[in-house]
Amino acid sequence: MTTHPDPAARTADATFGPDLVEVFGPSQADGGPDLVQLLTPEGERVHHPDFDVDLTPEELRGLYRDMALVRRLDVEATALQRHGELGLWAQLLGQEAAQIGCGRALAPQDFVFPTYREHGVAWCRDVDPLHLLGLFRGVDHGGWDPAAHGFGLYTIVIGAQTLHATGYAMGLQRDGVVGTGDAARDAAVIAHFGDGASSQGDVNEAFIFAASYNAPVVFFCQNNQWAISEPIERQTRIPLFQRALGFGFPGIRVDGNDVLATLAVTRAALQRAREGQGPTLIEAYTYRMGAHTTTDDPTRYRLSSDVERWKLKDPIARLEVHLKRNGLADAAFFDDVAAEADALGARLRAGCTAMPDPDPLAIFEQVYAEVPDELVAQRDGYAAYLDSFEEAGR
Amino acid sequence: MTTHPDPAARTADATFGPDLVEVFGPSQADGGPDLVQLLTPEGERVHHPDFDVDLTPEELRGLYRDMALVRRLDVEATALQRHGELGLWAQLLGQEAAQIGCGRALAPQDFVFPTYREHGVAWCRDVDPLHLLGLFRGVDHGGWDPAAHGFGLYTIVIGAQTLHATGYAMGLQRDGVVGTGDAARDAAVIAHFGDGASSQGDVNEAFIFAASYNAPVVFFCQNNQWAISEPIERQTRIPLFQRALGFGFPGIRVDGNDVLATLAVTRAALQRAREGQGPTLIEAYTYRMGAHTTTDDPTRYRLSSDVERWKLKDPIARLEVHLKRNGLADAAFFDDVAAEADALGARLRAGCTAMPDPDPLAIFEQVYAEVPDELVAQRDGYAAYLDSFEEAGR
Amino acid sequence: MRLTLAKALNAGLRRALEDDPKVLLMGEDIGRLGGVFRVTDGLQKDFGEDRVIDSPLAESGIVGTAVGLALRGYRPVVEIQFDGFVYPAYDQIVSQVAKMRYRSRGRSPMPMVIRIPFGGGIGAVEHHSESPEAQFAHTPGLKVVACSNPADAYWMIQQAIASDDPVVFLEPKRQYHADKAEVDEAATPPPLFSSRVVRAGSDVTVLAYGPTVRTALRAAEAAAGEGRSMEVVDLRTLSPLDLPPVLESVRRTGRAVVVHEAHVNLGLGAELAARITEECFFSLEAPVLRVGGFDTPYPASRIEEHFLPDLDRLLDAVDRSLAF
Amino acid sequence: MRLTLAKALNAGLRRALEDDPKVLLMGEDIGRLGGVFRVTDGLQKDFGEDRVIDSPLAESGIVGTAVGLALRGYRPVVEIQFDGFVYPAYDQIVSQVAKMRYRSRGRSPMPMVIRIPFGGGIGAVEHHSESPEAQFAHTPGLKVVACSNPADAYWMIQQAIASDDPVVFLEPKRQYHADKAEVDEAATPPPLFSSRVVRAGSDVTVLAYGPTVRTALRAAEAAAGEGRSMEVVDLRTLSPLDLPPVLESVRRTGRAVVVHEAHVNLGLGAELAARITEECFFSLEAPVLRVGGFDTPYPASRIEEHFLPDLDRLLDAVDRSLAF
Numbered sequence A, B: 001m002t003t004h005p006d007p008a009a010r011t012a013d014a015t016f017g018p019d020l021v022e023v024f025g026p027s028q029a030d031g032g033p034d035l036v037q038l039l040t041p042e043g044e045r046v047h048h049p050d051f052d053v054d055l056t057p058e059e060l061r062g063l064y065r066d067m068a069l070v071r072r073l074d075v076e077a078t079a080l081q082r083h084g085e086l087g088l089w090a091q092l093l094g095q096e097a098a099q100i101g102c103g104r105a106l107a108p109q110d111f112v113f114p115t116y117r118e119h120g121v122a123w124c125r126d127v128d129p130l131h132l133l134g135l136f137r138g139v140d141h142g143g144w145d146p147a148a149h150g151f152g153l154y155t156i157v158i159g160a161q162t163l164h165a166t167g168y169a170m171g172l173q174r175d176g177v178v179g180t181g182d183a184a185r186d187a188a189v190i191a192h193f194g195d196g197a198s199s200q201g202d203v204n205e206a207f208i209f210a211a212s213y214n215a216p217v218v219f220f221c222q223n224n225q226w227a228i229s230e231p232i233e234r235q236t237r238i239p240l241f242q243r244a245l246g247f248g249f250p251g252i253r254v255d256g257n258d259v260l261a262t263l264a265v266t267r268a269a270l271q272r273a274r275e276g277q278g279p280t281l282i283e284a285y286t287y288r289m290g291a292h293t294t295t296d297d298p299t300r301y302r303l304s305s306d307v308e309r310w311k312l313k314d315p316i317a318r319l320e321v322h323l324k325r326n327g328l329a330d331a332a333f334f335d336d337v338a339a340e341a342d343a344l345g346a347r348l349r350a351g352c353t354a355m356p357d358p359d360p361l362a363i364f365e366q367v368y369a370e371v372p373d374e375l376v377a378q379r380d381g382y383a384a385y386l387d388s389f390e391e392a393g394r
Numbered sequence C, D: 001m002r003l004t005l006a007k008a009l010n011a012g013l014r015r016a017l018e019d020d021p022k023v024l025l026m027g028e029d030i031g032r033l034g035g036v037f038r039v040t041d042g043l044q045k046d047f048g049e050d051r052v053i054d055s056p057l058a059e060s061g062i063v064g065t066a067v068g069l070a071l072r073g074y075r076p077v078v079e080i081q082f083d084g085f086v087y088p089a090y091d092q093i094v095s096q097v098a099k100m101r102y103r104s105r106g107r108s109p110m111p112m113v114i115r116i117p118f119g120g121g122i123g124a125v126e127h128h129s130e131s132p133e134a135q136f137a138h139t140p141g142l143k144v145v146a147c148s149n150p151a152d153a154y155w156m157i158q159q160a161i162a163s164d165d166p167v168v169f170l171e172p173k174r175q176y177h178a179d180k181a182e183v184d185e186a187a188t189p190p191p192l193f194s195s196r197v198v199r200a201g202s203d204v205t206v207l208a209y210g211p212t213v214r215t216a217l218r219a220a221e222a223a224a225g226e227g228r229s230m231e232v233v234d235l236r237t238l239s240p241l242d243l244p245p246v247l248e249s250v251r252r253t254g255r256a257v258v259v260h261e262a263h264v265n266l267g268l269g270a271e272l273a274a275r276i277t278e279e280c281f282f283s284l285e286a287p288v289l290r291v292g293g294f295d296t297p298y299p300a301s302r303i304e305e306h307f308l309p310d311l312d313r314l315l316d317a318v319d320r321s322l323a324f
């Protein structure tokens, strides 16, 4: 008879290294020491050893304008939903800097795969906000042309688009537009996703494929601290940007309420990708100031004091202070932007309420390139059925 | 008009830190500096600062015996497949130390979720090898009782079982058998998977759930360098055990051809789990000496020189040398094991060929706890149909 | 007590949690928030985080860990937030949940309930209005039921949880917060896997489930005014089908129309048509007709009412059946 | 040239790769190894690693990245190693691949082929013998075809790749390396989405596809000897169905039997029965009968021949139909 080792026997000195939460800090640690920041919540311009941007006053004003206008867009859309003009709206309130910083880092030839909340990035890609409203109104699933704008359709099934982004990036490699050194030609892809999405298999598979093929894709995670009612701690116990470590590519945490830092970091990551150096994960550390969507009630699961705390880090206010304090924008500029926002609001209200319902027979369109006879018959049958009502109604 | 930042503008000093492949080394680096080893390929006992085992000669001989017998099991099964007695066989050749080291680290109250290749672990859990043969012969999908052996059914859909393991571990937490300090009570779970499986969404989701709930589960990855024809580089560019880093729990690479090191590391990781310290990822660095399965032809995708190189690291040979060189086992012992292996072989051959085909009506059994009338009717109909042939045949 | 369908489910879940300590609820946002439809409202507060478990955002993870919990002896009740989000868990459901008992020769039962709010008509964005039932009903090892009213919801959810087989439990989300109905906690409910004639009639049998039961009842009301007598069967169980009451009815009326929101092609109506024709071939005065979602993806919500089978389309089919 | 089904597919893929530089193959082990069934043998060597892509072991990843490649203008041909491993990719297939054209109003076409070796009878372990076609056929936006012989395989794979719609392409794995048949590279193939009468007959119409076509032909041969004349239709396309030849045949014979390996409940036979009955109500002498895999999980391989519809079970159904 042989004896087997005693399973309960234990080596006193067994160690698996330090607790990683101690090493990396907890996921929800407020920004943390690794946070890249160029503009403090107080509007002070600070410097970072690795990342910086050098923008003209005009460019800075441009970023302010972008953020102010998309916030207005968001406010209008929320109001339109309250008035029954939209079925739903996913607010970006508080995430303007993350989205504009990211959006303005893009080159025309880059391609963006958004979630359902990237209204600010859509803005940077010249997607008419009315198309966004149309989607949430329910007139279509996205009225813009992805190829024309380099901006994919909104994706609601969490995480699915990160794989599409990776595949598209593999396509760029095959098209020979990566690492050629020609700045007008080299292209990269951005995949947006949220902190909650980081738990989906698809997102992790996207990391694996991107690393395996060294695909030119930037994974841009807006960690707004919440996945509906679930806090970031439910998805990860260490800061999310560290997730990339284990997949063998760099991860970085940027202050997502700082448009300059987000711009700097995203720009550099995109450039890395375009040059053929492969994927990067950016965690834009930010906060969802509003509800998850207009149907959500965040008072059920979070403290208003948290929201108050984050108000002090408002992304627009800090750039406004910076511009004013440094004499980079005058009152006329702010008045102009406010007027522009009012005009945008008016345009959205008018455009949205005027949006007609689609033709019922649109149900049958674009299911296939080559439409099967059976579906033609279904369509024709329904058309005749509708006609029968009209006739009856006469 | 506002100007937008020039997307091609780039900050010279942007850095995302060092190339992680340089930091961690490439995935396929031969073992690497982080490899925990206690017995060299030459059979020399070495020491490791963090992990060790202190085994009696009897225990060492027990490990040798286990490995020798499961190798024999594997050889017999392969031969039985060649003779048409099995439909397929997934060989463990070369992975004996990883499996026995792991299997002998288990406490009776622990639970194992295997892939389709853990014949060595099954052995340690007292699963009759004939059940394994039965599965590959096609008489059932696994004839053992998972609960009785603390050993789940083989799982063929890659990665699925890692989530089951995590859920089971969450069950242990709810049962209050984690971290009580009672060694006979505290329990943990092992989830087996391969290097290829590490790319599946399910496996990564299992990491996330395990980390999120701090579940008592040890993820035991046998990196045998190949997923059928795909080399480890296709799945990861850095060593696989580092994957755990990004999920916030420890990962460790152990010499999977070293039964002592595997035992030491697994034992410690299980103990961590039982004590309530959460999940660990173990990468047992090993090599699939045989084909993927008996239908595979590895000459199509790998060099025989690689296989030759790994032969020098044979897990059984090194323990044999160690035992012999240190006078821990005499010739009689080896003769006994050889005889035992012969007896095992004979038993398996006889048992396998004698295995009857199941009753055709077993098709209809255990689909449901409460069998729907429709299915009863299908069953009865088929029974009558079969009878009609018998009658016709009379 | 008079309850909405959502509240009835909540009460049923509460009772199941009380009755059996092995019952666990799992899902996204089901704890603190009480679920996006509030079906689990208050349950985490009363039963704790260990029994009402907010999960990471990963459906395969939820179902896969639920499998492990079931193997450990628990009875997990999983919530999928919306129908369109069940597909990431599809592999775990059809290859693991459905097959576990079979492959283990009964040694590893899989008592699990997968709750799915299903169907359209709520003005939602993409992926929030799907009807995935046929795919699950096609999968042996799973059982599939759909409730259509508060009283059934209350009892059926408890019965599903008590079942030792895995049950896909479909909840007509459109009716979560619609009319209240009386739920008698002292009643003796019919068996879970049984269909029920909810309105007697003699000219044509209409088979409905979930959200279309109400449509069918309204259609029957309207038809009655015009002298056509529709019998309405609430199928309740989609897999297994409970055919006897269906066949009995069709043999009487000679005509059947099936109505569901799922695509017609290979929807439940296909199986019902095939079975009814097989069993009642000589009683049928007309082929079994099907009214359902068209064979297109679910459209944008502003025209979803055209996609969904409504009272008029159902009556039209009834007329066509009668005209045969 | 005389080719096996696997070699015919290989030749068809080769020609597609030659004809269109946008065609890519993706999958597990398809490169160096040439696929576990050798269907892609030699293609990576000739077309390079950028066009014949060995992927990480993750089906959702494969299909999901293929979606991205298609959005970039490529025409990905994805191999799923075995039928039972398509489910991890199910979400990407039904929610993304199937819907991309629709949701983008035609702006983002999704020309993708998903090749799946399907069906049983090869003595395999679990999850290697599934017949998942009904689930895909139920999904609008996808097209589903099944080849049954080398010549069709050669042409159909090329036609599927040339199609601007996503096609689930089912290959009867049991016949990969079975009999060779003549493949005429200069022939003009019938359209992809067409069914074909492969044996004329007058007493009963048998509808088959993929692996059961051969069973049906053999049964017809056997039946002929006993004086029963079976017409056999190889459906070839499962979604859309090509009903005209089917209906024409059934109107003539008055009887139909559908045979497939998939579970009977909600299998293709259900839809065919429903449609045929709807369209040929007054021509039918008997209800459409269905022969298929039982409504149980796929059993252990030693008894799989009992699960699979064989010549005898088909003939038995034909007899029952004729006896009606």
Ligand SMILES: Cc1ncc(C[n+]2csc(CCOP(=O)(O)OP(=O)(O)O)c2C)c(N)n1
Pocket: A117, A156, A157, A158, A193, A194, A195, A196, A197, A198, A224, A226, A227, A228, A288, A292, C028, C057, C059, C081, C085, C088
């Ligand atoms: C696969 C899937 N599961 C569930 C949902 C429902 N859902 C929509 S948004 C959301 C939370 C997402 O959180 P996060 O990824 O952090 O993004 P955020 O909404 O905060 O921007 C959930 C659970 C979904 N859309 N898709």
Ligand SMILES: Cc1ncc(C[n+]2csc(CCOP(=O)(O)OP(=O)(O)O)c2C)c(N)n1
Pocket: B117, B156, B157, B158, B193, B194, B195, B196, B197, B198, B224, B226, B227, B228, B288, B292, D028, D057, D059, D081, D085, D088
């Ligand atoms: C989901 C899924 N996809 C594909 C397969 C086919 N398959 C079986 S084993 C295998 C390779 C597994 O490699 P690895 O995880 O390294 O384990 P190993 O076989 O080397 O032990 C593949 C692709 C499968 N079983 N399941």
Ligand SMILES: [Mg+2]
Pocket: A194, A195, A196, A222, A223, A224, A225, A226, A227, A228
């Ligand atoms: Mg979030």
Ligand SMILES: [Mg+2]
Pocket: B194, B195, B196, B222, B223, B224, B225, B226, B227, B228
């Ligand atoms: Mg391997």
